[in-house]
């Protein structure tokens with residue numbers, strides 16, 4: 190029988206108390222962005238109830254609002270089912286977009302049609318980004334712990350920037366000085382225009 194969260198926490202806490210945290214070699218990784226010693230935080234117990242996320246149930250959901258308005262300042266490509274949104278905050282990487290369904294949905298309640306298109310789009314964005322930008326591939330992440338409306342984080346590093354490879358790319362993105370906003374937008378639009386040529390939908394003009 191699977192452990193309950195309380196059983197999991199009790200076992201883990203006891204092990205930490207007895208043996209400490211496991212040894213980590215993160216500081217040896219060439220992609221680890223920081224220097225200096227690491228000190229893990231104490232582990233909090235599980236909450237009794239998961240807190241509501243932003244836009245829960247589609248109420249006051251800013252993604253739904255964007256999907257309805259298709260405001261070109263934040264939506265740079267859309268079709269009937271999905272949109273690509275620009276990040277609100279300035280980014281250090283040459284490629285960063287959010288892929289989101291236009292309908293308020295989480296990963297687990299996409300329709301078959303939406304899930305099929307989602308797979309096609311993930312592949313096509315990777316191809317389009319590599320076609321028009323100097324990036325080796327896109328990285329894809331989905332957490333969904335802050336905002337309920339499904340949003341895939343799509344990132345890419347500059348080709349040859351081997352230090353940015355892998356798990357810590359999003360942390361590097363937070364640390365690096367941002368790409369000038371006009372340049373960043375123009376580069377993302379190049380990708381969405383290439384995407385539209387490949388799999389349809391409408392990209393914003395230059």
Ligand SMILES: [Zn+2]
Nearest residue numbers: 250253293338
């Ligand atoms: Zn929504």
